[in-house]
Amino acid sequence: MQLFVPFAAERPKTRLSAVLDNDERRELSRAMLDDVLDALERAAPVSPTVLATAPLESNHRVVVDDRPLTEAVNARLGSAPTAVVMADLPLATPDALGPLFETSTDLAIAAGLGGGTNAFLARDPAFHVDYHGASYLDHLAIAEKAGLSITEIDSRRLAVDVDEPEDLAELLLHGEGAAREWLVDAGFELDTGSGRVTVARSDGRM
């Protein structure tokens, strides 16, 4: 089995730019990557490899591929069972990731909020990815068209990818690692004022 964690090493997480500057987005992204790598080390049968858009310091193996995500991932599918887990899943725990690796179907796949694909394990070379748009439904369709057996992994912890400011509330609520610690150190706290919990920042920047 191969296990890749794609990581946008440059200009990460632009949709958080309203609440975090460029250096902060880099730091938070790196903390989230490290949390995911830690969880995978404990949950997966093989060590994860970072699939980065640019060179990166890491204790883990890093391969650099500056092509768009879809191309970079498809280039690695086909020869052996391959798992791909996104780097922006700071709620991922070994318990949440475990079922992905315990499946024996041709494809195991976990949806992100908003229709993305946050993790998959493909054991059949007929599977390929297309991360544009609502990729989760597209990936199910690709697998069904190829006649593959599918396990849908139902996990909140794998569904929460941190893209938007509101996602930071989930990290404060349920995070257990470096990313949550970074966020607390940066002055973020829960705002339970009204309706769904959001975040506030101690310096008033949001």
Added chain:
Amino acid sequence: MQLFVPFAAERPKTRLSAVLDNDERRELSRAMLDDVLDALERAAPVSPTVLATAPLESNHRVVVDDRPLTEAVNARLGSAPTAVVMADLPLATPDALGPLFETSTDLAIAAGLGGGTNAFLARDPAFHVDYHGASYLDHLAIAEKAGLSITEIDSRRLAVDVDEPEDLAELLLHGEGAAREWLVDAGFELDTGSGRVTVARSDGRM
């Protein structure tokens, strides 16, 4: 075991008022309730009872309690193992609900997005609820203080409660029942224009 599904029969889902009028919000809320009741009939060891704020036509048993949710639920805890599952979880399937009823800990609990509590099964009379604010963390604290054993149910399908317009995208993406059908009939469709998938309405109202 007792199993309750709280339902706000009057003025439901006010946070959806930007995209649905009052009658529409009633219809969608009712479709979501029916989806949850259907899933519970297949997943739970007992039939669900609707805990409604006002009288309601239903094939299921209905008890009316017009007090605030916290009081109405606490009044029913203590005498027997009691499960409470929210009515606005249209992605809940028997597979997603099953683990809640298969646990043997004093408390099994599933978080909603934004820190709410979307489902729980309490087998110990020491548990009580407080739905204000980020209730999930409060409920964990209540259980820990009472020395209860806890199972955290990690489910995307139980985490998505439909409160805000963006939640409608999850229903379009992953729904399988009456609520999704209602939404499609009302003209909603996925908008995969940019970033996270959202919804658009065919009449341009959003």
